[in-house]
Amino acid sequence: MGLIAWISSSNWWIVERIVLVEQPISNQGEPRTQPLEDPNHLLGTDMNGRDMLSGVVHATPTMIQMILAGAVFTIIVATIVGTVAGYKGGRTETVLMTLSDVAMTIPGLPLVIVLVVLLEPQSPVLIGVIITINVWAGIARTIHSQVLSLRENSYVEASRTMGIGTPSIIQKDILPNLMPYVLVNFVYASRRVIYDSVALYFLGFLSFRGVENWGVMMNLAYENASALLNPDATYMLIVPMIPIVVLSFGLMLFAQGTDRLFNPRVRTRHGGKTKIEDEDAAKPVVQ
Amino acid sequence: MSSQTPTTHGDELYLTDDPIIEMRDAEVVFEMDRGVSRVLDNVNLDVERGEILGIVGESGSGKSMLASAMLDAVVDPGVLSGSVTYRPEGRDPVDVLELDKRELKRLRWEDISMVFQGAMSSFNPTMGVREHFVETLEAHDADVDVGLSRARELLADLYLEPDRVLGSYPHELSGGMQQRALIALSLVLEPDVLVMDEPTAALDLLMQRSILNLLEKLRDKYDLTMVFITHDLPLVAELADRLAVMYAFELVEIGPTAEILESAAHPYTRALLNATPNIEADLSEMRAIEGSAPDPVDVPAGCSYHPRCPIATDNCIDVDPEYRSVSGDHGVACHHYEEAADAVPFAGERINEASADGGATIGKGGD
């Protein structure tokens, strides 16, 4: 089930990009067409006549870049900080965790807004990183406590007793058992990026000259078409919301699907033999 | 009784003189994806009033399930069938499986009390020990003051300082103290029967032995009946009046402790006795038991021990052995129990055998 979800959610992204859709420009069609009215514009058009479907589709690559940039940045920083602090202990731990605590206490959204206004980033990768500038700190904390408990496992002590070096222990003994947490947090960070970026565009902090973004579409709908008040125009608000929801959901299923990858018990149930199947099965009880 | 021909589950074989709990045809079944898992298989057992009964078996043999069945506490989705009758003194017999929730709650703890494995998790870490007692007393509508003074007496009987223990939190007490406090808690409502599942598992030997000592004193002082479940046969042998051996979810042998230790009739029991290091014996061969216990979904037809049994015959593969009487109150479920003594000699006896003639008879053992 998880595998199917994983495949399907990733496929969805691919499909998005492959579908050949024209760039949305003004006056492609009749302005304010309702969805499904005009076969050329399946999801309707916005107030300027731009096709909604193509708008959604063309926003996708940018969104994905942003999300990946932000989530990957966050996860990498958080994992490094959390793991080193948790495993090494001592002064290293104190320094790194204090750093995290400080980063955590700086208010996230205002910081991001300030940075965005100051730097006026255009590249989606940069936007993604800025949005998650703080998020790594909380994740580092949870990874740190996970590592602390993993470190107490006997097999870690066994590796140390065998003289295996710290980098190797972290790589082979700690990280693989940490992956479930890392992945869950990856999804969490991704969703943060989605929502925060949409919010920023929606609120108008990020300018959107020519940028296709679901949040932008929502902002336009809200500002220019009074979509909240005008029931005819509400679709303009809803249509860009759909990919947001679907992507979020897809990411969650993705995380569940990867459990299969990292949990040896799940892996072997489908693939390898289990002990019970191995032994000669005795005849069942005849009653 | 001893000259009787083996009959199927003849009641006479299980009857004790004055049973306080009777289990008949107890069976616990779990429906699972991969088949029907029978974790308790047609168990017939009487617990005599005032005795200490030891139930012995490997982990996974169904012994804990047996204890749960006695209290109708089998976890969902397990289904318990058969009958469990509780005969309190001076009151009508109670059909435990027919009780409703409220009556069952009264039965547990007031009549039959249970101490689970791992005392640590039985306590609520945020509540002090005294609160535990108060909560239990209130939940059963008992007088708190009377109950607490009884609790103090129990704690003192268990070599604990009542004030100190009542005023502490569970984590402040050592493992041995927690276990004893739990035993006191389970006795505070004056039950007739105490069922204990591996009560001394994680404790030091000294504490284990001391607790066993204390249990015997408690039994004498408070007129209790005890059921002691463990995988550690030597441990319970000191304490128990009778021993019941479980293998693969069935009772395979039952009898007075002395008789089991000297002349156990089932090959598994004999092997179990051989497998434990004995501090008094010479360092002669101790034997490990070959093979492993069956999966509850795949229990072999016929006798469930036959894959590991040195005297198994074709008959054993096909036919499940009935319970037979070896003598008096010593029963066994084995087709060839007469040969078991020869086939699985006790460690200490091999020395006798070598000097005696041919090994036809064994130095010790039943007559």
Next chain:
Amino acid sequence: MSEPLISLEDVEVHFEASQGLFEFGAPDVVRAVDGISLDIEERDVVALVGESGCGKTTLGKTAIGLQRPTAGSVRYRGQDVWDAKDDVGDVEIPHEEIRRSLQIIHQDPGSALNPNRRIRKILEAPLKKWQPQLSAGDRRREVYGMLERVGMAPADDYASRYPHQLSGGEKQRVALVRSLLMDPDLILADEAISALDVSLRVEMMDLMLDLQEQFDTSFVFVSHDLSNARYLAAHSGGKIGVMYLGQLVEVGPAEEIIRNPKHPYTKVLKWATPDLRVDKESEGPPVRKVDIPDPENPPAGCRFHTRCPEAREACTRENPSKITISPGHEVACFLEVDDHEYWESPELVDNDDDRSTGDTTAAEFSAD
């Protein structure tokens, strides 16, 4: 006579409880190991017995260089282990070599193996590290050979499994193989059989004895169960060391300790070990108090005095030092010293007859 394999001299391991920001005063100190000297020879088996909290695991880990002592020295063939690690002075045996020769088998088979790695990879790791010259094929052959040696055949089937697909006994055997693959001089078996079913324990011990002979390894076997310790030590001609609250109270050849225990505490342990005789009178424990004193606040003088049935006033003031009774058999008790003031000293009488916690100090006893 050559150097002993491991030589512990006056080793102390004291743990300080960490204090919060607002706690003042001296922090609580647990004297897990308090002044122990012990030699472990080549091909020796030493069984350390005692109740939990007596420090036997800490002592074991100190002996194999996993725990740094707060005082005293640990020597491997004459080379101070921690000097080698810190690179102090003339290092004759490099720390790497020491690390390789001292291995461990843990108590809990469930957490002793990395759940995310196949058995094959777990076992190849030590070979990769210490015998890098082996080809992949050679490595595999060695691993499979060892698996078959411990009764896990077909080896390639077991090697491709994950730990959760093995039973407890099998996991423990894998841990044993893992430590042997490094050809160590000493293995610490830290309660290595306590987590197994009673019927599996003898099997595991037989295996360890077998492999000990074959690989010429020494064992330090930590256990709270005297009969297991005796089985292992006696079958290999080794010794048993009895520990109480951080100190070695009696040490000697296995059979001697069992048949002729001298220290009152050893006698208590023997009483506590179940045997299969039925007609034993059920006397209570031969101790005055059932519970162990608080290790953060051990009794003054002889630490066992609060529970010892033979204790007298002298025992509250002085801690007995080791006396040699016969070759290899040492006891720390005044009972063995003929001319000690112990014999003049009045007996200790408890205030009341309760046998509860033994954490009263000497000052609370009235010697009358």
